[in-house]
Amino acid sequence: MTDRRTSRRDALKWLGGAAGSALAAPALAQGAAGTVIVIGGGFGGAGCARALKKLNPALSVTLIEANAVFTACPFSNGVIAGLRDLKEQQFGYEGIARDGVKMIFQAAAGVDPQARNVTLADGTRLAYDRLVLSPGIDLRWDALPGYTEAASERMPHAWKAGAQTLLLRRQLESMEDGGLVVMSAPANPFRCPPGPYERASLIAYYLKTKKPKSKLIVLDAKDAFSKQRLFQNAWKELYPAHLEWVSLSAGGKVTAADAAGLTLTTDFGSHKGAVVNVIPPQKAGAIAALAGAADRTGWCPVEPVAFTSTLQPGIHVIGDAAVMGAMPKSAFSANAQAKVCAAAIVRLLAGTAPAEPRLINTCYSVVAPDYGITVAGVYKPNNGVLVDVEGAGGVSPLEAPASTRAQEAAYAEGWFKTIGAETFG
Amino acid sequence: MIRAALSALLLTGAGAALAQSAEAPPGAAACSGCHAISKSVETPAPRLLGREPADVVAAMLAFKSGARPATIMDRIAKGFNEDEIRAIAAWYGAQKD
Numbered sequence: 475m476t477d478r479r480t481s482r483r484d485a486l487k488w489l490g491g492a493a494g495s496a497l498a499a500p501a502l503a504q505g506a507a508g509t510v511i512v513i514g515g516g517f518g519g520a521g522c523a524r525a526l527k528k529l530n531p532a533l534s535v536t537l538i539e540a541n542a543v544f545t546a547c548p549f550s551n552g553v554i555a556g557l558r559d560l561k562e563q564q565f566g567y568e569g570i571a572r573d574g575v576k577m578i579f580q581a582a583a584g585v586d587p588q589a590r591n592v593t594l595a596d597g598t599r600l601a602y603d604r605l606v607l608s609p610g611i612d613l614r615w616d617a618l619p620g621y622t623e624a625a626s627e628r629m630p631h632a633w634k635a636g637a638q639t640l641l642l643r644r645q646l647e648s649m650e651d652g653g654l655v656v657m658s659a660p661a662n663p664f665r666c667p668p669g670p671y672e673r674a675s676l677i678a679y680y681l682k683t684k685k686p687k688s689k690l691i692v693l694d695a696k697d698a699f700s701k702q703r704l705f706q707n708a709w710k711e712l713y714p715a716h717l718e719w720v721s722l723s724a725g726g727k728v729t730a731a732d733a734a735g736l737t738l739t740t741d742f743g744s745h746k747g748a749v750v751n752v753i754p755p756q757k758a759g760a761i762a763a764l765a766g767a768a769d770r771t772g773w774c775p776v777e778p779v780a781f782t783s784t785l786q787p788g789i790h791v792i793g794d795a796a797v798m799g800a801m802p803k804s805a806f807s808a809n810a811q812a813k814v815c816a817a818a819i820v821r822l823l824a825g826t827a828p829a830e831p832r833l834i835n836t837c838y839s840v841v842a843p844d845y846g847i848t849v850a851g852v853y854k855p856n857n858g859v860l861v862d863v864e865g866a867g868g869v870s871p872l873e874a875p876a877s878t879r880a881q882e883a884a885y886a887e888g889w890f891k892t893i894g895a896e897t898f899g
Numbered sequence: 900m901i902r903a904a905l906s907a908l909l910l911t912g913a914g915a916a917l918a919q920s921a922e923a924p925p926g927a928a929a930c931s932g933c934h935a936i937s938k939s940v941e942t943p944a945p946r947l948l949g950r951e952p953a954d955v956v957a958a959m960l961a962f963k964s965g966a967r968p969a970t971i972m973d974r975i976a977k978g979f980n981e982d983e984i985r986a987i988a989a990w991y992g993a994q995k996d
């Protein structure tokens with residue numbers, strides 16, 4: 475079946491006319507059938523595929539994922555600092571398959587939004603009624619002169635977890651005490667706004683405890699960043715000798731990378747490191763552009779109720795790849811969007827209008843093993859974008875006893891286990 | 900209006916049966932990012948499934964007003980009004996383990 479004839483406007487009209495009885499609609503209660511394909515089995519896509527099947531077992535749901543094992547980025551900064559094992563970051567898809575989702579372990583190579591089909595790397599073509607894209611990010615190898623994919627083998631980004639995470643960890647481990655670590659952070663928007671600063675904190679923790687004569691310099695293309703005062707207070711308290719942050723106005727913007735010389739150039743000079751971690755500019759995963767769902771910025775504009783692409787019909791985009799207004803690019807956000815998107819798709823396939831959603835994000839960051847901080851937000855659609863619900867959200871208190879920081883660190887670990895189970899079963 | 904209809908529906912006996920399988924009210928799906936649905940997750944954040952709705956409502960209102968200290972729930976509870984909180988609590992209360 476296809477819902478192609480039911481436009482959003484029709485569906486909204488229908489809801490208005492039926493005086494809010496959408497929930498009791500027989501089609502929704504029984505579950506109208508349909509075929510949904512999800513591309514990308516990360517926090518957004520895997521969560522969405524599971525939620526779709528749970529909300530309506532009658533749906534045919536296929537999840538296309540390039541890798542048989544998913545390696546999660548949240549908490550991977552702990553792996554880099556030697557505090558965790560990479561295995562603790564990894565999830566299989568058995569639970570999702572058990573829920574009745576058809577798994578295809580291949581890359582999706584193309585999407586035809588008019589014909590509504592997906593072409594796999596092996597040439598197979600699969601038809602859908604609705605498509606969900608959650609491909610995460612790709613690194614922009616054209617954005618920073620000298621920083622090519624080959625260069626990342628010497629100067630790891632570690633912004634997609636896995637081999638790169640371990641490479642950066644090994645480089646830190648084999649560095650002599652006294653060696654300089656250089657990191658670069660990109661301009662907005664990028665995956666996980668507090669991520670570079672959590673990483674800086676945990677690398678500083680590693681240096682302080684294992685290589686006390688060493689130091690980390692963070693070169694930033696921004697003057698302001700997520701949870702800035704909380705991070706900077708913690709750095710002053712914990713790592714005064716081991717972490718130096720160079721803002722955009724102080725000359726932090728990296729303009730070129732030289733992998734052979736392990737050197738980053740800024741407008742103000744150059745920094746040669748014993749270890750260099752470049753977090754480069756990013757864009758939506760390549761399949762988004764191939765599907766015509768990404769705009770000139772490289773990201774995917776969507777409407778804020780069902781996250782349907784504003785560029786292509788029948789396609790929803792969630793997670794890092796999408797432009798989600800005030801919501802940051804995080805695993806928590808991707809998972810929350812996944813569940814909203816799944817519920818909206820079930821309704822659209824049943825010919826009813828999606829409900830106005832309310833979303834939550836919380837980003838935990840650990841600046842030391844027993845020191846956690848958070849930023850949270852609650853979001854709703856307003857004038858075509860997701861905005862902060864006023865009065866809600868915000869960051870951890872600037873002044874707080876060590877016991878509060880320790881509690882937040884413990885809740886952070888609990889969150890990672892919960893989101894892992896929520897996404898992968 | 901839709902939201903009020905929804906919570907009214909969920910609070911009736913017939914509503915409870917529907918809530919078991921129905922789509923969660925706005926916001927509820929995001930709570931399970933921290934409050935595990937699965938019993939097997941070891942986390943200090945308490946589970947919400949099957950909880951007495953009145954207790955969840957009372958806790959949320961106390962977080963919202965600041966009467967109950969919290970690391971994070973004060974900031975989250977402030978994003979919901981009382982009707983929305985009641986709908987979420989009713990839905991979680993109706994979920995079977």
Ligand SMILES: Cc1cc2nc3c(=O)[nH]c(=O)nc-3n(C[C@H](O)[C@H](O)[C@H](O)COP(=O)(O)OP(=O)(O)OC[C@H]3O[C@@H](n4cnc5c(N)ncnc54)[C@H](O)[C@@H]3O)c2cc1C
Binds near residue numbers: 513514
């Ligand atoms: C160092 C670091 C720390 C972080 N810490 C946190 C944190 O503490 N909390 C938090 O909430 N978030 C954190 N994040 C952010 C989080 O990792 C991302 O926001 C999240 O993974 C986004 O989910 P997604 O579904 O959009 O993409 P992903 O989770 O990256 O999933 C995308 C999936 O799509 C697959 N894919 C892509 N293209 C194709 C294709 N063509 N065919 C088939 N499969 C494809 C990929 O293989 C991948 O599995 C962190 C990120 C980093 C880098």
